[in-house]
Amino acid sequence: MNIFDPRTLSEPVYKALSDLRRPYEEAWQKATREIDKKIYYNHLKEQKNQAIELYTYISTWGLMRCKAEEKYLDKRKLGEPEVTRVEDKAKIEQYGKREVIQKYFSCLENLAASSDTKDLATDRGLDVLKGLQADEYLGLMGLGLELANEFSFWANAVYHDIKGDQ
Template sequence: MPNFDPRTLNKQAFQSLQTLRHQAGQDNSLLKEQKNQAMELYTYLSTWGLMRLKAEEVALSQTGKRQVVERFFNDLGTLSGRNNLADSQGLNTLVALSANEYLGLTGLGIELANEFGF
């Protein structure tokens, strides 16, 4: 049975947020968009679910918000072993999951979103 280190989620979220921060440089408006989206991920995901968040990703017009959602799905794919969640086929992947797989992935996503909002 594989061991799961709970620091894995913290580390993944921290590295992603650090990368986004570095990419934003001194652009305070972009930083604010990123911060707000990172803090909203948990509530959005808990309310609407992964499929809705993935569908909304394309519609996000604010660059900072879209970057956070893209990083979130990249990290979720890495952690879950479903590496295509971040690409254009991510929504199709979510639709094709069994109910148990989707619920499990949603649970992992909620925990990861909680780390993004810290």
């Protein structure tokens, strides 16, 4: 008999948010100018707020619109490479939101662990969602809402010292 372990949802979310926070916190600690510290702090605040808002967004608009939002938040122009340096990412408005949505879909893909949801966290994610049968989409939506609820909870724990706009 299999027993559901509630840590199945908590552990990947805690790790995802901790991993997202770490490089920006380290950059904040190394920054010598107040303007740079403010950029990193605001980026962390973006991450926290997006993680908290995921449940409301997904329950209102659904997974497809959330995945589309990830694309919208990609501020690159056609042909521009992905930004890789923490210093550059922190300066892009709303990039922290995009990072949280990417981590969310990565966690959801791993938890769903189905061949139908393979590539959910990639650029093909919208096509994956579009291709699901109605019952599969609704099931994924239920799992997605529970996962978003975990993101909301863990955001307050992981970003406990980041204040404002909550």
